[in-house]
Amino acid sequence: xxxxxxxxxxxxxxxxxxxxxxxxxxxxxxxxxxxxxxxxxxxxxxxxxxxxxxxxxxxxxxxxxxxxxxxxxxxxxxxxxxxxxxxxxxxxxxxxxxxxxxxxxxxxxxxxxxxxxxxxxxxxxxxxxxxxxxxxxxxxxxxxxxxxxxxxxxxxxxxxxxxxxxxxxxxxxxxxxxxxxxxxxxxxxxxxxxxxxxxxxxxxxxxxxxxxxxxxxxxxxxxxxxxxxxxxxxxxxxxxxxxxxxxxxxxxxxxxxxxxxxxxxxxxxxxxxxxxxxxxxxxxxxxxxxxxxxxxxxxxxxxxxxxxxxxxxxxxxxxxxxxxxxxxxxxxxxxxxxxxxxxxxxxxxxxxxxxxxx
Numbered sequence: 001x002x003x004x005x006x007x008x009x010x011x012x013x014x015x016x017x018x019x020x021x022x023x024x025x026x027x028x029x030x031x032x033x034x035x036x037x038x039x040x041x042x043x044x045x046x047x048x049x050x051x052x053x054x055x056x057x058x059x060x061x062x063x064x065x066x067x068x069x070x071x072x073x074x075x076x077x078x079x080x081x082x083x084x085x086x087x088x089x090x091x092x093x094x095x096x097x098x099x100x101x102x103x104x105x106x107x108x109x110x111x112x113x114x115x116x117x118x119x120x121x122x123x124x125x126x127x128x129x130x131x132x133x134x135x136x137x138x139x140x141x142x143x144x145x146x147x148x149x150x151x152x153x154x155x156x157x158x159x160x161x162x163x164x165x166x167x168x169x170x171x172x173x174x175x176x177x178x179x180x181x182x183x184x185x186x187x188x189x190x191x192x193x194x195x196x197x198x199x200x201x202x203x204x205x206x207x208x209x210x211x212x213x214x215x216x217x218x219x220x221x222x223x224x225x226x227x228x229x230x231x232x233x234x235x236x237x238x239x240x241x242x243x244x245x246x247x248x249x250x251x252x253x254x255x256x257x258x259x260x261x262x263x264x265x266x267x268x269x270x271x272x273x274x275x276x277x278x279x280x281x282x283x284x285x286x287x288x289x290x291x292x293x294x295x296x297x298x299x300x301x302x303x304x305x306x307x308x309x310x311x312x313x314x315x316x317x318x319x320x321x322x323x324x325x326x327x328x329x330x331x332x333x334x335x336x337x338x339x340x341x342x343x344x345x346x347x348x349x350x351x352x353x354x355x356x357x358x
Contacts, residue, residue, distance in 0.1 A: 060292045068288035075288075084293040095294065098272035099301065105271070106264060106305065109204060113260045114253065117208045121215030122245075135216070139209045203270075207263060211256040218252040219245070254313040258306050265302060273298045 039046075064084055069076045088095045124134055184191035222245065230240050246253075265271045273294060280291035 060295055063289055063292035064296045066289050066292075070284040080289070084289050085297075088290070088293050088297060095273075095276060098276055099297070102265070102271050102273050102298075103301070106261060109264055109270075110257060110260045112201075112204055113207050113211060113264075114257055116205065117211030117256065118215050118249075118253075120208065121212045121219060124212070124216060125219045135213070138212050207260065211260065214252055214256055215249065218249045222248055250313055250315070254309065257309045257313070261302065261305055261309070265298070 063077075065079060065081055067078045067080045067084075120138060124131060124138075127134065226244055227240060230244055235243070265274060267274065277291050277294045277298070280287040280294060283290075
């Protein structure tokens, strides 16, 4: 018999310590880093909005459907549905005229503030001497407006202004102007609006401080080589302004227009709706509900105006690009229809093959 093989004892396995492979850090793209920095910069505002603005905003919507009265034990809140809105639009004699007056004011005032700000900023960028002094002078009203001085000026202006009930009374101070007479003969409402603008022109100029600074910032960011290339192509100053300067400032113009719409509505001497909101808030006998209703209606109107502003400043694609995109959509649609037809045809062929045993 062959010798049986003797099994040799196996050596004990020594467990080697496991080393974790280092985790590969995901490389973030440039856009992701920019987004992160942007959110970090906006974090204080976002936290402040969520802490101090989001809840009052939602609560205002709720209070607009209620009747709030102040009692000894606190506030008595009763749900009334759409009664406050019905009262505001159909029973209150002062709300709708105030809202219409706000709409008649905000359109020309915003237009004048934006246009004057752009003109002044454009001229300041062309000046070489005394530029910083002039910028300080134009920005000084912004500092003054932050205090009670602007309120006193607006109150004095309102006390000395003519009543807005008759267009002839409003335009009496400008009746000697030939252009104003022509405008009044065609449209008394337009003449009344222009007269109101001229009456408050000095006040309107006070609102151009921040827009001027923003426009100057945008003008300084335009690459000078673009202007040099346009001049080489024999473009004059007017063409350069309309084809280069204004299109490149469109995004800044959008921000300035939205800012002006909001800023002009914050003064009761200019915005009569704001005055009604203040009066309703001071009324403790059921006024909080009406104040919330007025605020919410005014907010919707302001948001609609801002939406129109966004549409006006929206970048419009050239006609050839629009036609190309439209043609591509048609081709994609035809391709989808063809694929559905082929899929239906294949299903039909499979059914026929099963039916006849092929």
